[in-house]
Amino acid sequence: MKIKLKKPRFRLLRKMFSPVRKVFTTLDNVISLVRERVAKSVRMQLMATFIVCLLSAMVVASVTDSYLSKLNRDPVVDYSNGAESIDYYARNIVQDLTDYIQARYDDRHEIIWEEEYGRIELDEYIKHVLNRWNGKTKALIVDMDGNVLYRSENATENQVDLHNTIRNAMNTRIDSYRLHERAEFSSFYPITINDIRAYVIVSGMPEASITYHEGGGGFVPVILGFATFILLFYFATQQKMKYIEELASGLLEISKGNLDHRIVGKSDDELGSLANNINFMAEELKNKIEEERRAEVLKNELITNVSHDLRTPLTSIMGYLNLLKDRKYETLDEAKQYLDIAYGKSEKLKVLIEDLFEYTKVTNQGIKLSLEKVYLNELIDQLTEELVPILEEKELVFKKEFSKEKAIVFADTDKMVRIFENLLTNAIRYSKEQAEILIKTTVGEKHITVCIENKGEPISPEDLDRIFDRFFKVEKSRTSNSAGSGLGLAISKNLIILHGGRIWADCKGDTIQFFVELNKFS
Structure with a gap:
C-alpha cells in the first residue's frame, strides 16, 4: 500500500510573505547595527539625544499652539x-x-x-x-x-x-x-x-x-517647546554627566596616590574606554612605583652587600699587611704565609669587583652579543674537563647524558662559557662530598634544554624564587668560607635573557636542579 504524502500547506503564502520577511530581517539587522554604533560613540549618542529632544519639543509646541488656538478663538x-x-x-x-x-x-x-x-x-x-x-x-x-x-x-x-x-x-x-x-x-x-x-x-x-476665528498661541508654545527641549536634554544626559563626574573624581583620587582605586566601566563608548585607560594607567603606575621601590631596596641591599663583601677581604688584606709592616712574624716562612693569605684575599676581591662590573654591564644592556653557531654538548664537555681539578678536591664526579642529536644554538660563545661555568661551579661548590653531578641535554622541536643536577642542602621555595637575585645566597651557605660573590646566578640569568632564553631552578628533597632553555638553531 502506497502512502501519499501530503503537500506542505500554505506554501504559496510563505512564498508571498518571503520578501516581506527578508525586508524585516534586513531592517532588524540595520537597527541592530545602528544601535551598536550608537552604543560605542558618545557623539552619536548626543546626536540621537538632541534629535529626540528636538522632535519632542516640536510636538509639545505644536500641540500647545493648537490647544491655545482653539482656546482663544473668537466668534465672527x-x-x-x-x-x-x-x-x-x-x-x-x-x-x-x-x-x-x-x-x-x-x-x-x-x-x-x-x-x-x-x-x-x-x-x-x-x-x-x-x-x-x-x-x-x-x-x-x-x-x-x-x-x-x-x-x-x-x-x-x-x-x-x-x-x-x-x-x-x-x-x-x-x-x-x-x-x-x-x-x-x-x-x-x-x-x-x-x-x-x-x-x-x-x-x-x-x-x-x-x-x-482661531487666534495664535503667541510665544507660549515656543517657550514650552524650548523648556521641553532643555528638560529632556538635561535628564537624558544626566547619567552621562554623572559618569563623567565619576571619572573626574576617580582620576583625582588616583592623583592623590590611591593607586588601588578603580573606576567601573559602564559603557562601551569613549567614556568606557577612558575608564579602562585610567585603570590601566593606575595599574601601570602602581607597578612602576613598586618596581622603583624594589629597585631602591635592591640598591640598598647592593650597597650593603658590596660594602660587606668588599670589606671582609679588604680587612683581612690590611690586617696581614700590617703584620708584615710591623714585622710581627718570627720566621720568613710565617711572613710568606701572611703574604700568600693577603694575595688570596686580593684575588677574591678582584673576582668580586669583576663580577660586580659585569653584572652592571649586563643589567644596563651594555653588552653586545657576538652571535655564532655554538655546539652546547662540546662546549659543556670542554668546561667539565677544565673543572676536573676543583671537582677532585671535593671527591665529586660528573655524569653526562648528552643528546645524540647535535645541540646547536645561535649564541655568543664567551657568554655561554660564562653561563655554564657559573652553573657548574655553583653545583660543585654546594654539592655534598663524594656525590655525582648530572649534566643532561635535551633537544626539542624548537628549544634545547640543559639540566645541571647536584645533591646538596635542600632549598626552600621562598629561596628558590630569589636564587637568581643579585647578592642572594642561601643563609646556610652565606659564610665567610663561601667563595661565591652572589652575582654568578644573577649574571647567568641576565645573559640567558639577552639570548632570548630562560633559566629556572627546582628542588626535590636534596636534589637541586638548574634548567637552561635556549632557542634551537635552525
Whole structure:
C-alpha cells in the first residue's frame, strides 16, 4: 500500500510573505547595527539625544499652539452666505423667466412648454417666480427708467432710483468686509421681457452664520517647546554627566596616590574606554612605583652587600699587611704565609669587583652579543674537563647524558662559557662530598634544554624564587668560607635573557636542579 504524502500547506503564502520577511530581517539587522554604533560613540549618542529632544519639543509646541488656538478663538458673525443666497435667488429668477419666455414663444419648444409650464400666462408665471421666497426677500422687475413692472407681494415700491440701487448693490456685492455687518443686500441682473429691457432686483436682509476665528498661541508654545527641549536634554544626559563626574573624581583620587582605586566601566563608548585607560594607567603606575621601590631596596641591599663583601677581604688584606709592616712574624716562612693569605684575599676581591662590573654591564644592556653557531654538548664537555681539578678536591664526579642529536644554538660563545661555568661551579661548590653531578641535554622541536643536577642542602621555595637575585645566597651557605660573590646566578640569568632564553631552578628533597632553555638553531 502506497502512502501519499501530503503537500506542505500554505506554501504559496510563505512564498508571498518571503520578501516581506527578508525586508524585516534586513531592517532588524540595520537597527541592530545602528544601535551598536550608537552604543560605542558618545557623539552619536548626543546626536540621537538632541534629535529626540528636538522632535519632542516640536510636538509639545505644536500641540500647545493648537490647544491655545482653539482656546482663544473668537466668534465672527458672517453674512456672506446669506448674501450669496439672495444673489443666487436673483440669478434663479432670471434663469427661470428666460427659460419660460424662450419655451413660450419658440415654436420649436412648444411641446416642452406644454409639458413643463402648461397654459400659464406670462404675468402669472412672473408673479409666481417673484413670490417664491415671500417674506424673506423683495423681488422687483423694473424698466430702464426705474418704473416697477412686477413686484413680489411684500414689495410696495412703484418707482425705483435705479442708479442708486445699482451703486449700492455694487458696493455691497459679496464684500466679505461689509458683510460682517448687518445691512440690506441687493442683487440685480438684466432681463428682456416682451422686448422690454429691464432689471431683476432682489434685496433683503441676509441671514447670519457664526464662524470662529482661531487666534495664535503667541510665544507660549515656543517657550514650552524650548523648556521641553532643555528638560529632556538635561535628564537624558544626566547619567552621562554623572559618569563623567565619576571619572573626574576617580582620576583625582588616583592623583592623590590611591593607586588601588578603580573606576567601573559602564559603557562601551569613549567614556568606557577612558575608564579602562585610567585603570590601566593606575595599574601601570602602581607597578612602576613598586618596581622603583624594589629597585631602591635592591640598591640598598647592593650597597650593603658590596660594602660587606668588599670589606671582609679588604680587612683581612690590611690586617696581614700590617703584620708584615710591623714585622710581627718570627720566621720568613710565617711572613710568606701572611703574604700568600693577603694575595688570596686580593684575588677574591678582584673576582668580586669583576663580577660586580659585569653584572652592571649586563643589567644596563651594555653588552653586545657576538652571535655564532655554538655546539652546547662540546662546549659543556670542554668546561667539565677544565673543572676536573676543583671537582677532585671535593671527591665529586660528573655524569653526562648528552643528546645524540647535535645541540646547536645561535649564541655568543664567551657568554655561554660564562653561563655554564657559573652553573657548574655553583653545583660543585654546594654539592655534598663524594656525590655525582648530572649534566643532561635535551633537544626539542624548537628549544634545547640543559639540566645541571647536584645533591646538596635542600632549598626552600621562598629561596628558590630569589636564587637568581643579585647578592642572594642561601643563609646556610652565606659564610665567610663561601667563595661565591652572589652575582654568578644573577649574571647567568641576565645573559640567558639577552639570548632570548630562560633559566629556572627546582628542588626535590636534596636534589637541586638548574634548567637552561635556549632557542634551537635552525
